[in-house]
Amino acid sequence: MNRIAREGDTKFWHPFSDMAVARKSEFVVSRAEGVWVWDTSGKRYLDATASLWYANIGHGRGEMADAAAAQMRRLDAYSTFGDFANEPALELCARLSDLAPMPDARVFLTSGGGDAIDTAAKLARLYWSIQGAGERVHIIGRTNAYHGTHGYGTSIGGIEANRVGWGPLATGMSLVSYDSVEALEAEVKAIGPERVAAFFVEPVVGAGGVLPPPAGYIEAAAELCRAHGILLVVDSVICGFGRLGTWWGIERWGVEPDMITFAKGVTSGYLPLGGVVISDAVAAPFWTEPGAYTFRHGPTYAGHPTCCAAALTNLEILEREKLIPRGRELEGALLGALAHLADHDGVAEVRGGLGLLAAVEIDPEVLRRVPTAVAEVQRRARDAGVLVRPLGSSVAVSPPLIIEESELEMIGDALATAFDGLSGAT
Numbered sequence: 001m002n003r004i005a006r007e008g009d010t011k012f013w014h015p016f017s018d019m020a021v022a023r024k025s026e027f028v029v030s031r032a033e034g035v036w037v038w039d040t041s042g043k044r045y046l047d048a049t050a051s052l053w054y055a056n057i058g059h060g061r062g063e064m065a066d067a068a069a070a071q072m073r074r075l076d077a078y079s080t081f082g083d084f085a086n087e088p089a090l091e092l093c094a095r096l097s098d099l100a101p102m103p104d105a106r107v108f109l110t111s112g113g114g115d116a117i118d119t120a121a122k123l124a125r126l127y128w129s130i131q132g133a134g135e136r137v138h139i140i141g142r143t144n145a146y147h148g149t150h151g152y153g154t155s156i157g158g159i160e161a162n163r164v165g166w167g168p169l170a171t172g173m174s175l176v177s178y179d180s181v182e183a184l185e186a187e188v189k190a191i192g193p194e195r196v197a198a199f200f201v202e203p204v205v206g207a208g209g210v211l212p213p214p215a216g217y218i219e220a221a222a223e224l225c226r227a228h229g230i231l232l233v234v235d236s237v238i239c240g241f242g243r244l245g246t247w248w249g250i251e252r253w254g255v256e257p258d259m260i261t262f263a264k265g266v267t268s269g270y271l272p273l274g275g276v277v278i279s280d281a282v283a284a285p286f287w288t289e290p291g292a293y294t295f296r297h298g299p300t301y302a303g304h305p306t307c308c309a310a311a312l313t314n315l316e317i318l319e320r321e322k323l324i325p326r327g328r329e330l331e332g333a334l335l336g337a338l339a340h341l342a343d344h345d346g347v348a349e350v351r352g353g354l355g356l357l358a359a360v361e362i363d364p365e366v367l368r369r370v371p372t373a374v375a376e377v378q379r380r381a382r383d384a385g386v387l388v389r390p391l392g393s394s395v396a397v398s399p400p401l402i403i404e405e406s407e408l409e410m411i412g413d414a415l416a417t418a419f420d421g422l423s424g425a426t
C-alpha cells in the first residue's frame, strides 16, 4: 500500500480537489529532502514537480530553516504599511531590483502569485487613470493562461473550467488565443488601442498545459504593446528563479516588461512570498510628488521579514550553487528523458524543451473511453515512486533545479510504467 488511505474523515478541504474522493484517500506527505519526499508509511518518492512548481533549490535545507528561525528571533513580523520597513524587506527589494531586466525597478511585495497578479492589474489601471487616460482599463489575457484564483486573476485566466460557476467575472477583460499575435492585434484593434491598459503573458504557459510560445510570439507581442502604449505584464510566477534558466524567464526573449509578477521560486516555497517588479516609468508618478498619488493596496503580510529572510537565503543558494542556469542546461535532457513516451499507446504528445518543465498529453481517444485516465497515470506513477501532477488532459513534470540527469531518467521510466497497461489505452 503506497498511499495513506485515511479511513476516517478529514476536516481539511484541499484546494482544487474533489473532496468526495480526497476525504477518503489523502496522500499524506510527511518529510522531504533534496528531490525526495516521504509519505507517513516511510515510502520514498521522487518529487518530479518541485511540489507546485516551486521547490527550485530542493527540500529540507537546514540553511533555510536557520535563516527563518534567526529572523523570527530577531523580528518575527511587522507591518510595512505607511513608512514602516524592515531590513530583510529592504535588502530583498534592492536585490530583486538589481536582478530585474529593467533599470531602477521598484518591488511591491505580496503573499503569493495571485496577490501579485491582482496588484499588477490594479496598478496598471490606476497608472493610466492618473495619466489622465481613465478610459484605458481593458486588460487582455490568453487562453490556457493561469494567473491564480483571485478576482482579476480568475477573470484573465484562460483555463475554461476555472472561469465558470462564479457568475459574472470582472468586466473590461478579455482573452485571446495564447499562440497568435494576429489574434492579439485584432483584439487590440477591436477594443481600441487607447482603451487597453495591459496585456498579461506567461513566458511559457504553465498550469494551462506547459505550452512554450511559438517562435517570435513574445517579441512580436511585446512590440505590439510598445507600439500602442499597452503595459506588458509578464507573469513569471512559474518561469522565474531558474525554471527557464534565467532569473525571470523573460530574458530569453530580450524584451523589456513594464511589470513582472513573481512568487514560488523566490523562496523555493519555504515560506509564502510573491510580488511585482515595476518599471521606473510606471512607478514614477507614485514616487515623485508628496500627496499626489497613493497606491491604496497591499496585503497584511507585504514585506513580512521572516519570508523576506527566507527569500534572501534562497537567492544566495541559487547563486552559490549556480542553479539559475540549470533550467536551461537540463531542458534538453528532460525532454529527452520523456521523449520515448510518445511511442506509448495512450500518449498523444510530449511537450517541453524550453526550461525545466514538460507535459505528457494523454490521447484524447483514451480520455474519451476512460475519463479518469489522467488521475490513473498520476496514481500509477506514484506507485512507481515518482510524483507527477495532473494538468487538464496531461501530466506535468517540473522537478527541482538540483535534480541529476539520472533522476530525470527515473521520471521517464516511472511514466512508462504508468502508461503501460493504462486501462483503455489499447
Ligand SMILES: Cc1ncc(COP(=O)(O)O)c(C=O)c1O
Pocket (backbone or CB within 6 Å): 111, 112, 113, 114, 115, 117, 146, 147, 148, 149, 202, 206, 207, 235, 236, 237, 238, 263, 264, 274
Ligand atoms: C503563472 C502563475 N501565475 C499566478 C499564480 C498564482 O500564484 P499563487 O497560487 O501563489 O496565488 C500561479 C500559481 O500556480 C501561476 O502558475
